[in-house]
Amino acid sequence: xxxxxxxxxxxxxxxxxxxxxxxxxxxxxxxxxxxxxxxxxxxxxxxxxxxxxxxxxxxxxxxxxxxxxxxxxxxxxxxxxxxxxxxxxxxxxxxxxxxxxxxxxxxxxxxxxxxxxxxxxxxxxxxxxxxxxxxxxxxxxxxxxxxxxxxxxxxxxxxxxxxxxxxxxxxxxxxxxxxxxxxxxxxxxxxxxxxxxxxxxxxxxxxxxxxxxxxxxxxxxxxxxxxxxxxxxxxxxxxxxxxxxxxxxxxxxxxxxxxxxxxxxxxxxxxxxxxxxxxxxxxxxxxxxxxxxxxxxxxxxxxxxxxxxxxxxxxxxxxxxxxxxxxxxxxxxxxxxxxxxxxxxx
Numbered sequence: 001x002x003x004x005x006x007x008x009x010x011x012x013x014x015x016x017x018x019x020x021x022x023x024x025x026x027x028x029x030x031x032x033x034x035x036x037x038x039x040x041x042x043x044x045x046x047x048x049x050x051x052x053x054x055x056x057x058x059x060x061x062x063x064x065x066x067x068x069x070x071x072x073x074x075x076x077x078x079x080x081x082x083x084x085x086x087x088x089x090x091x092x093x094x095x096x097x098x099x100x101x102x103x104x105x106x107x108x109x110x111x112x113x114x115x116x117x118x119x120x121x122x123x124x125x126x127x128x129x130x131x132x133x134x135x136x137x138x139x140x141x142x143x144x145x146x147x148x149x150x151x152x153x154x155x156x157x158x159x160x161x162x163x164x165x166x167x168x169x170x171x172x173x174x175x176x177x178x179x180x181x182x183x184x185x186x187x188x189x190x191x192x193x194x195x196x197x198x199x200x201x202x203x204x205x206x207x208x209x210x211x212x213x214x215x216x217x218x219x220x221x222x223x224x225x226x227x228x229x230x231x232x233x234x235x236x237x238x239x240x241x242x243x244x245x246x247x248x249x250x251x252x253x254x255x256x257x258x259x260x261x262x263x264x265x266x267x268x269x270x271x272x273x274x275x276x277x278x279x280x281x282x283x284x285x286x287x288x289x290x291x292x293x294x295x296x297x298x299x300x301x302x303x304x305x306x307x308x309x310x311x312x313x314x315x316x317x318x319x320x321x322x323x324x325x326x327x328x329x330x331x332x333x334x335x336x337x338x339x340x341x342x343x344x345x346x
Contacts, residue, residue, distance in 0.1 A: 034060040034092045043144060048120040048137040050108050052144065055101045057090055063097025063258050067153040068249065069145070070102065072126045072160065072215055073116055074109025078232030079159035082245035090259065097258045100149065105141065105215075115164045115235070126160075129218040130211065146218060155190070155225045157252070158216035159245060161232030162293075167330030169293040170244055171273070173200035174227040175220045183225040191227055192270065193255035194248035200273045200326065200344060233293070234330050275345030277321050280337050281306065283314045287334040295325050303341060306334060319343060 031037050041052040068086075070079035083103040090099060104110050105125060112119040123138035131142025150156055162168030172194045174187035191199050204220065212218035219226035229248050232241035250261035281287070289304030297303065303317045323343040334340065 031056055031058045033058055034095075036092055041144070043137065043140050045135070045137045045140055048108075050118075050120065050137050050141060052105065052107070052141060053103055054149075055087055055099075055103070057092050057095060057099040057101070059095030059097050059099075059258070060093050061096040063095075064154040064256055065098045065100060065152060066155045066157070066253065066256065066258060067100040067149055068102070068157045068159065069105050069149075069215060070159045071104035071106055071110055072158065073124075073163055074104065074106040074111070074118075075113060075115045075164045075235045076161040076232060077235065077237045078161045078241040079229070079245055080104055080110065081237055082159070082242045082249070085242070085246055086249060095259050097256075099253075099258075100153065102145070102149070105145065106138075108137070126215055127213050129213055129215050142215075145215065150219045150222055150224055153219070153224055155186075155252075155256070156216055156219035156227075157249070158214075158219075158226070158228045159249075160228060160230050161241060162230075162234055162327060162330070164235030165329055165331045165333075166233055166327050167293045168230055168233040168327040169198060169325065170196055170229075170231040170241065171198040171200050171326065172196045172227060172229050172248060173202060175202045175204040175217055177204040177220055180220075180223055183220075183223060186225045187220075187227050190225070190252045190255060193251050194229065195251050195268060196229075196244070196248060196270070197268070198271050198273060198324075198326075198344075200276070202276070230327075233327075271324075271346060273324070273326070273344035273346055275321075275323075276326070277319075277323065277343040277345070278339060279303070279317060279320070279341040279343065281329075281334040281340050282336065284335050285309070285314050286311075286332045287329055287340065288332070289317070289328065289340075291325060291328065293325050293327055296323070297325060297343065298322050317341075321345060 036057045039054045070083045108118045118138040121136040128142045130146035132139040133143045172191045212221045216226040253259040254261035285306040297319045301319045305316045306314045323345045326342040326344045328341045
């Protein structure tokens with residue numbers, strides 16, 4: 001296994017131009033078949049520095065380029081731990097094609113134990129794509145992934161989980177981009193192949209020049225087959241979530257004939273969720289709810305309530321539609337306009 005360290009310097013030196021050092025190092029055509037190259041890339045802006053770990057595993061035989069990214073939110077631990085396992089398990093000799101794995105995209109958030117944000121610039125990496133080469137550190141991480149990783153991918157898988165405050169139902173999802181039928185069919189095929197009970201189809205409603213903000217939505221916008229796994233919750237490592245993610249990834253690789261997975265690939269009954277309603281907090285306060293992710297709810301049902309710091313009720317929270325709770329705020333503190341519930345329509 002080769003290990004490479006490269007300083008990806010983006011310092012602005014009295015001009016608006018950026019020094020882009022060896023930005024083509026990731027070209028896997030320069031990696032020998034049946035081998036792996038680990039690179040710890042440094043991304044630097046005018047005041048901050050972050051590392052971006054990248055593993056390129058080139059198989060013995062030719063095949064697609066399958067990119068997997070975890071840790072865009074550094075407090076979502078099951079995806080990060082699942083990718084650590086996969087990195088130790090994959091045998092390049094048995095691989096067809098190339099695996100590109102970024103196990104922790106937001107290392108400052110991971111080591112800083114920060115919910116959603118990069119503590120260096122207080123920005124959410126999954127809200128700034130395609131990024132900015134002259135922007136803050138988070139924007140530069142997004143720009144590197146957008147420019148150097150996504151365009152070289154045939155498939156882009158972005159893995160998330162429930163952050164420290166989120167109770168989440170495991171699911172696989174993709175954007176329904178009907179004007180890219182080939183990529184759309186493959187995204188649906190891989191979503192089904194992952195073998196999760198719940199699958200979510202998001203509407204695709206942005207133009208070609210509109211910032212996508214989310215990593216796998218940006219990949220979809222660029223014509224790449226892209227999808228996401230969501231598993232794990234409340235900022236802890238649940239072994240069942242780690243195993244679920246690993247099984248989903250191996251099932252997708254098996255479906256692409258890239259890596260043989262000996263597990264159970266029998267057809268399972270799956271639930272497809274094709275609509276989403278988002279309930280935001282109307283007030284700052286303390287949130288109470290006995291419901292959990294996966295609960296079925298009905299229109300008008302009381303979902304919870306919010307009080308002030310003295311225990312006085314401020315407002316009730318009711319459901320706008322029938323559906324299933326995909327994720328909810330699972331901790332007491334809430335701020336105005338924060339997401340309380342995502343309700344999926346079956």
